[in-house]
Amino acid sequence: MSITVLLADDQPLIRLGFRMILEDTGDIEVIGEAADGRSATEQALTLRPDVVLLDIRMPGMDGLEATRRIMAADPQARILVLTTFDLDEYAFAALRGGASGFLLKDAPVAELVHAIRVIAQGHALVAPRITRLLLDAYAPQLPDPLAGDRPGPDRAVVGPGGSLTGREHEVLLLLARGRSNAEIATDLVVSEVTVKSHVGAVLHKLDLRNRVAAVIYAYEHGLIGGNRPARPAGDPGQPHR
The missing domain is CATH 3.40.50.2300 (Response regulator)
Incomplete structure (x- = not known):
């Protein structure tokens, strides 16, 4: 059974590239394309794809607002946020809004395909490196x-x-x-x-x-504060093995 995907990006060539890559896998089917957040929201709620591949920065309604609206209307939706930059406050806000994953646009093809498959199964996916960067950059603002x-x-x-x-x-x-x-x-x-x-x-x-x-x-909830996470209970501060 194919994994259905909705592509949302304001650049037609990028959408074309993603479509070619994904449909070449044999188990992923692109069932819709959107050039802005409003269209992405409407199609996500109409087509009900397994995964919404959503560019965070688009004209008009951006990916952040689209994420909020999609998740408000369908809490079971699975959204994979795409961004050009390692540190993107919009991407972090989208994760807080319920997106299931965060991926850089220049990620290897295999990583993109893997992310879609993982998220389609109901799991979340954010590379530990990206998690650390996001939290180091934005934890003080939380x-x-x-x-x-x-x-x-x-x-x-x-x-x-x-x-x-x-x-x-x-x-x-x-x-x-x-x-x-x-x-x-x-x-x-x-x-x-x-x-x-x-x-x-x-x-x-x-x-x-x-x-x-x-x-x-x-x-x-104050379990971790700032850029220096607290040690877990029983951690004497020794180097990790």
């Missing part, structure tokens, strides 16, 4: 409503689905540092399967859409 009352290692983080365990708290803090599942597994000396289980529990208990939302949650 609201910190609990700055004076931060849940520490001895205070549970509580969400709609219950309280995080100590290990789940550690995993959340490592996610906030932009670390991948493999890196978290190394840090905590556990298997990746175990990490995935903990990540799933964190998302469920805090009622979060994906790991990107978990990163933002950690900053907005």
